[in-house]
Amino acid sequence: MEFNPIAFFLSALVTLVVGFIWYNPKVFGTIWMRENNLTQEELKTGNMLKIFGFTYIFSLMITVILMALTIHQTGAIGMVGGPPLLDTAKPSFAAFMADYGTAYRTFKHGALHGFMSGLFFAFPMIGINGLFERKSWKYIFIHAGYWIVTLTLMGGIICGFA
Structure with a gap:
Protein backbone atom coordinates (compact mmCIF):
# COMPACT_ATOMS: atom_id res chain seq x y z
CA MET A 1 0.00 0.00 0.00
CA GLU A 2 1.53 3.26 -1.11
CA PHE A 3 1.59 6.39 1.00
CA ASN A 4 1.50 9.97 -0.25
CA PRO A 5 3.09 12.31 2.32
CA ILE A 6 1.84 15.38 0.43
CA ALA A 7 -1.77 14.31 0.99
CA PHE A 8 -0.97 13.61 4.63
CA PHE A 9 0.45 17.10 5.30
CA LEU A 10 -2.13 18.79 3.06
CA SER A 11 -5.06 17.21 4.91
CA ALA A 12 -3.75 18.66 8.17
CA LEU A 13 -3.90 22.15 6.65
CA VAL A 14 -7.65 21.73 6.14
CA THR A 15 -8.32 22.63 9.79
CA LEU A 16 -6.69 26.02 9.26
CA VAL A 17 -8.29 26.75 5.88
CA VAL A 18 -11.81 25.75 6.96
CA GLY A 19 -11.34 27.58 10.27
CA PHE A 20 -10.31 30.75 8.45
CA ILE A 21 -13.55 30.62 6.46
CA TRP A 22 -15.89 29.18 9.14
CA TYR A 23 -14.90 31.57 11.94
CA ASN A 24 -14.71 34.62 9.69
CA PRO A 25 -17.03 37.39 10.97
CA LYS A 26 -18.96 37.20 7.68
CA VAL A 27 -19.76 33.51 8.26
CA PHE A 28 -20.02 32.31 11.90
CA GLY A 29 -17.28 34.38 13.54
CA THR A 30 -19.52 37.11 14.91
CA ILE A 31 -21.95 34.61 16.43
CA TRP A 32 -19.05 32.55 17.80
CA MET A 33 -17.49 35.63 19.44
CA ARG A 34 -20.82 36.62 20.97
CA GLU A 35 -21.44 33.10 22.32
CA ASN A 36 -17.96 33.15 23.91
CA ASN A 37 -18.17 36.73 25.17
CA LEU A 38 -15.08 37.65 23.15
CA THR A 39 -14.22 40.82 21.25
CA GLN A 40 -11.99 41.38 18.22
CA GLU A 41 -9.50 43.13 20.49
CA GLU A 42 -9.29 40.13 22.84
CA LEU A 43 -8.73 37.77 19.93
CA LYS A 44 -5.83 39.88 18.65
CA THR A 45 -3.93 39.39 21.92
CA GLY A 46 -3.25 35.68 21.33
CA ASN A 47 0.09 34.28 20.23
CA MET A 48 -0.86 33.34 16.67
CA LEU A 49 2.35 31.40 15.96
CA LYS A 50 1.65 29.18 18.97
CA ILE A 51 -2.06 28.84 18.14
CA PHE A 52 -1.54 27.99 14.44
CA GLY A 53 1.53 25.85 15.14
CA PHE A 54 -0.18 23.66 17.71
CA THR A 55 -3.33 23.54 15.58
CA TYR A 56 -1.26 22.08 12.75
CA ILE A 57 0.48 19.57 15.06
CA PHE A 58 -2.89 18.46 16.51
CA SER A 59 -4.26 18.23 12.97
CA LEU A 60 -1.44 15.87 12.00
CA MET A 61 -2.47 13.69 14.95
CA ILE A 62 -6.06 13.68 13.68
CA THR A 63 -4.83 12.78 10.20
CA VAL A 64 -3.06 9.68 11.51
CA ILE A 65 -6.31 8.38 13.01
CA LEU A 66 -8.33 9.31 9.92
CA MET A 67 -5.96 7.20 7.84
CA ALA A 68 -6.89 4.17 9.93
CA LEU A 69 -10.60 5.01 9.75
CA THR A 70 -10.78 5.73 6.03
CA ILE A 71 -8.22 3.35 4.49
CA HIS A 72 -9.49 -0.13 5.21
CA ILE A 77 -1.63 -4.64 7.17
CA GLY A 78 -2.07 -4.51 10.94
CA MET A 79 -3.18 -8.13 11.00
CA VAL A 80 0.17 -9.33 9.62
CA GLY A 81 2.18 -7.27 12.10
CA GLY A 82 2.51 -3.99 10.28
CA PRO A 83 4.87 -2.78 7.54
CA PRO A 84 8.02 -4.41 9.00
CA LEU A 85 6.48 -7.88 8.57
CA LEU A 86 4.88 -7.47 5.13
CA ASP A 87 7.66 -9.46 3.44
CA THR A 88 7.06 -12.45 5.73
CA ALA A 89 3.25 -12.43 5.44
CA LYS A 90 1.51 -15.53 4.17
CA PRO A 91 0.65 -15.76 0.45
CA SER A 92 -3.03 -15.25 1.31
CA PHE A 93 -2.19 -11.69 2.40
CA ALA A 94 -0.56 -10.94 -0.95
CA ALA A 95 -3.58 -12.39 -2.73
CA PHE A 96 -5.94 -10.31 -0.61
CA MET A 97 -4.00 -7.10 -1.29
CA ALA A 98 -3.84 -7.93 -5.01
CA ASP A 99 -7.63 -8.22 -5.06
CA TYR A 100 -8.55 -5.42 -2.64
CA GLY A 101 -5.43 -3.24 -2.27
CA THR A 102 -7.11 -0.21 -3.85
CA ALA A 103 -10.74 -0.94 -2.98
CA TYR A 104 -12.62 2.03 -1.57
CA ARG A 105 -9.63 4.35 -1.97
CA THR A 106 -11.62 7.36 -3.20
CA PHE A 107 -12.27 10.89 -2.03
CA LYS A 108 -15.98 10.07 -1.77
CA HIS A 109 -15.40 7.07 0.50
CA GLY A 110 -12.99 8.97 2.74
CA ALA A 111 -15.36 11.92 2.93
CA LEU A 112 -18.13 9.57 4.08
CA HIS A 113 -15.96 8.21 6.90
CA GLY A 114 -14.75 11.69 7.77
CA PHE A 115 -18.35 12.90 7.95
CA MET A 116 -19.31 9.98 10.19
CA SER A 117 -16.31 10.75 12.43
CA GLY A 118 -17.46 14.34 12.75
CA LEU A 119 -21.07 13.40 13.40
CA PHE A 120 -20.50 10.47 15.76
CA PHE A 121 -17.24 11.49 17.51
CA ALA A 122 -16.68 15.24 17.34
CA PHE A 123 -20.30 16.39 17.71
CA PRO A 124 -21.02 14.31 20.85
CA MET A 125 -17.75 15.40 22.49
CA ILE A 126 -18.38 19.05 21.74
CA GLY A 127 -21.97 18.64 22.88
CA ILE A 128 -20.96 17.07 26.19
CA ASN A 129 -18.35 19.76 26.86
CA GLY A 130 -20.75 22.51 25.84
CA LEU A 131 -23.50 21.24 28.12
CA PHE A 132 -21.21 21.04 31.15
CA GLU A 133 -19.71 24.44 30.35
CA ARG A 134 -23.25 25.84 30.11
CA LYS A 135 -22.69 26.92 26.50
CA SER A 136 -25.55 27.60 24.11
CA TRP A 137 -26.72 25.29 21.36
CA LYS A 138 -25.48 27.90 18.89
CA TYR A 139 -21.99 27.45 20.30
CA ILE A 140 -22.26 23.66 20.10
CA PHE A 141 -23.61 23.64 16.54
CA ILE A 142 -21.04 26.14 15.27
CA HIS A 143 -18.14 24.04 16.57
CA ALA A 144 -19.70 20.70 15.62
CA GLY A 145 -20.45 21.99 12.12
CA TYR A 146 -16.87 23.12 11.74
CA TRP A 147 -15.55 19.70 12.72
CA ILE A 148 -18.03 17.81 10.56
CA VAL A 149 -17.01 19.83 7.48
CA THR A 150 -13.31 19.68 8.37
CA LEU A 151 -13.22 15.93 9.03
CA THR A 152 -15.24 15.27 5.87
CA LEU A 153 -12.65 17.10 3.76
CA MET A 154 -9.70 15.61 5.64
CA GLY A 155 -11.07 12.08 5.25
CA GLY A 156 -11.63 12.63 1.55
CA ILE A 157 -8.10 13.87 0.99
CA ILE A 158 -6.53 11.11 3.04
CA CYS A 159 -8.48 8.26 1.49
CA GLY A 160 -8.45 9.56 -2.06
CA PHE A 161 -4.86 10.72 -2.35
CA ALA A 162 -2.69 9.26 0.45
Missing part, protein backbone atom coordinates in the same frame (compact mmCIF):
# COMPACT_ATOMS: atom_id res chain seq x y z
CA GLN A 73 -6.32 -1.82 3.97
CA THR A 74 -4.62 -0.45 7.10
CA GLY A 75 -6.46 -3.12 9.11
CA ALA A 76 -5.20 -5.90 6.84
